[in-house]
Amino acid sequence: MSATxxxxxxxxxxxxxxxxxxxxxxxxxVEAADGVEGLEKILAGGINCVVCDVNMPKMNGIEMxxxxxxxxxxxxxxxxxxxxxxxxxxxVRAKAAGASGxxxxxxxxxxxxxxxxxxxxxx
Amino acid sequence: xxxxxxxxxxxxxxxxxxxxxxxxxxxxxxxxEVIASPxxxxxxxxxxxxxxxxxxxxxxxxxxxxxxxxTIAQFCPIPNASTADWIGELAxxxxxxxxxxxxxxxxxxxxxLPVTLSGSCIQLWNETASPKSYVVRTARGQIIVRLEAEVxxxxxxxxxxxxxxxxxxxxCLF
Numbered sequence: 001m002s003a004t005x006x007x008x009x010x011x012x013x014x015x016x017x018x019x020x021x022x023x024x025x026x027x028x029x030v031e032a033a034d035g036v037e038g039l040e041k042i043l044a045g046g047i048n049c050v051v052c053d054v055n056m057p058k059m060n061g062i063e064m065x066x067x068x069x070x071x072x073x074x075x076x077x078x079x080x081x082x083x084x085x086x087x088x089x090x091x092v093r094a095k096a097a098g099a100s101g102x103x104x105x106x107x108x109x110x111x112x113x114x115x116x117x118x119x120x121x122x123x
Numbered sequence: 124x125x126x127x128x129x130x131x132x133x134x135x136x137x138x139x140x141x142x143x144x145x146x147x148x149x150x151x152x153x154x155x156e157v158i159a160s161p162x163x164x165x166x167x168x169x170x171x172x173x174x175x176x177x178x179x180x181x182x183x184x185x186x187x188x189x190x191x192x193x194t195i196a197q198f199c200p201i202p203n204a205s206t207a208d209w210i211g212e213l214a215x216x217x218x219x220x221x222x223x224x225x226x227x228x229x230x231x232x233x234x235x236l237p238v239t240l241s242g243s244c245i246q247l248w249n250e251t252a253s254p255k256s257y258v259v260r261t262a263r264g265q266i267i268v269r270l271e272a273e274v275x276x277x278x279x280x281x282x283x284x285x286x287x288x289x290x291x292x293x294x295c296l297f
Binding site for chain 1: 208211218220236287288290291297
């Protein structure tokens with residue numbers, strides 16, 4: 001059974017680009033357009049890994065990570081931030097909130113797939 | 124110092140534009156002409172346009188990127204994707220790069236969310252006395268990148284080492 005990855009980004013094109021890269025690698029993909037929708041999808045269960053933007057409407061990515069990590073049963077779900085942001089203080093904040101990794105856009109699909117596989121225990 | 128700061132911002136925006144479009148170009152050997160231009164910023168074709176702001180303690184700026192749909196589509200990694208969505212993401216990635224570049228001069232900022240619209244005969248109005256426009260000429264059309272920036276006159280803009288900014292395309296796992 002393949003892992004299911006939740007892709008959270010307010011750009012439909014980025015969601016599709018990430019989803020295509022993960023699907024080609026044999027992973028199942030679920031999408032959300034902001035942090036609130038992302039949190040709902042994680043709470044619904046069945047998510048093995050999350051790829052999440054930072055700057056989004058309604059709830060940003062770091063806030064979403066913090067909310068997920070408050071829930072004991074979901075605390076071990078790895079969350080990779082995929083963002084244009086490269087500022088050190090944001091990376092530190094994301095790590096403190098419980099994020100598992102940080103990739104600065106634009107991304108190479110093979111790098112993203114390797115990170116998802118590694119953090120999901122598939123590599 | 125403000126003039127120096129504006130020159131830094133303008134120069135970095137030109138470089139960021141070049142690098143971003145090179146990454147997404149479907150033609151690996153494509154060459155871009157990035158020209159600082161006093162263009163009237165009117166494209167009479169049907170265009171997609173996105174604006175995003177970056178605000179720091181000593182500066183505020185906005186960047187507008189606009190181009191015909193056929194041109195934007197050439198820089199989109201997904202065939203038949205929404206060009207309106209993609210130009211918003213391009214604006215986000217462009218100003219994200221600029222934000223990271225300015226951290227290397229000691230200035231942090233906050234990005235706004237992109238605002239995107241589509242239409243024809245879109246004309247950009249000046250909010251500041253001297254907006255800077257770049258016309259990026261590609262083999263498949265032109266893209267206009269427009270910068271308006273205000274900088275506090277007594278602010279200091281000098282390269283700083285070890286800002287710790289993560290580079291575009293880089294990854295770190297915790």
